[in-house]
Amino acid sequence: MINQLEAAGQLRLAVYRLTRQLRGPQFSAELTMSQLSALRTIAHNGPLHAGEVADREGIKPPSATRVIAGLVAEGFISRVPDPRDGRQILLTATPKGMSQMERDMRARDEWLAQLIAELSDADREALTSAVPALVRLTEIAPQRAAEPD
Amino acid sequence: MINQLEAAGQLRLAVYRLTRQLRGPQFSAELTMSQLSALRTIAHNGPLHAGEVADREGIKPPSATRVIAGLVAEGFISRVPDPRDGRQILLTATPKGMSQMERDMRARDEWLAQLIAELSDADREALTSAVPALVRLTEIAPQRAAEPD
DNA sequence: TATTGTTATACTCTATAACTATA
DNA sequence: TATAGTTATAGAGTATAACAATA
Numbered sequence: 001m002i003n004q005l006e007a008a009g010q011l012r013l014a015v016y017r018l019t020r021q022l023r024g025p026q027f028s029a030e031l032t033m034s035q036l037s038a039l040r041t042i043a044h045n046g047p048l049h050a051g052e053v054a055d056r057e058g059i060k061p062p063s064a065t066r067v068i069a070g071l072v073a074e075g076f077i078s079r080v081p082d083p084r085d086g087r088q089i090l091l092t093a094t095p096k097g098m099s100q101m102e103r104d105m106r107a108r109d110e111w112l113a114q115l116i117a118e119l120s121d122a123d124r125e126a127l128t129s130a131v132p133a134l135v136r137l138t139e140i141a142p143q144r145a146a147e148p149d
Numbered sequence: 150m151i152n153q154l155e156a157a158g159q160l161r162l163a164v165y166r167l168t169r170q171l172r173g174p175q176f177s178a179e180l181t182m183s184q185l186s187a188l189r190t191i192a193h194n195g196p197l198h199a200g201e202v203a204d205r206e207g208i209k210p211p212s213a214t215r216v217i218a219g220l221v222a223e224g225f226i227s228r229v230p231d232p233r234d235g236r237q238i239l240l241t242a243t244p245k246g247m248s249q250m251e252r253d254m255r256a257r258d259e260w261l262a263q264l265i266a267e268l269s270d271a272d273r274e275a276l277t278s279a280v281p282a283l284v285r286l287t288e289i290a291p292q293r294a295a296e297p298d
Numbered sequence: 299t300a301t302t303g304t305t306a307t308a309c310t311c312t313a314t315a316a317c318t319a320t321a
Numbered sequence: 322t323a324t325a326g327t328t329a330t331a332g333a334g335t336a337t338a339a340c341a342a343t344a
Binding site: 010033040108113126 | 152153154156157158159160161162163164165166167168169170171182186189207208254255257258259261262264265266267268271272273275276277278279280281282283284285286287289
């Protein structure tokens, strides 16, 4: 159990630092991290209600409202009332949003891929084969009720 | 190269989400994430100047000033002028800071270890053996001049 | 003049509590 | 009355630009 805890500690620190760097201003990116993440969720999962975006992103409704407002303001998603329930809204990625998303994802992914390329062969292999496990780890986090993607 | 880019994309998303969850209010933590990270850096690396903290944390001096001010205000680190250069300050973790750091790290690490424990054996194995690689990845991020720990 | 750290300011990201509109 | 989303407010975390003090 000590070893698990030690591994958790190193993992915690590493993901924290990596995220901090991924957020930084070293990218020619239009979209912020939270916008990019939400846009991707909307683009991959068809028309979604605001609450569904919040659930899938693991954020609270007011936070979703703000991210959505930014995406709508720049024309990256469309926002129409749900004809079946006037309280709800339907969010869909626009073509402009789709292409911007792909550009921005590519910029950030290339930066990270370049970092990965500098690792030793063994490290790179270990890391890439652990990626699916890491993805599943984020899927079992307790507070996320909705199934991701 | 397509595969590396794909892996980078999934890694990017996963670390972003995991950090978001680690930051959340599900912990009985005194220290914020940035305070915990900076305190750990100071505790592990003896007396440090403010600029060294900024470099090791990968943040800019004004950000370091703020984090340091919070830690000093709560008595978790001491802050004295460097006798050899009046422009610099020397930061040292106090006993109170050390014990608080250990408590908070443990709380967050246990939360994460519990999540890891829910993975399949194969996933858990892949993840734990990739942790050193992930740590090294954060060490080669371009903008970090100082060597970590 | 160069370096170290701080102050002023602003922006992103998130949360809780209170509110509005619809069901 | 219950639900979906928004508004108001606050706090963490970061940055750039301008400044003060010391070397």
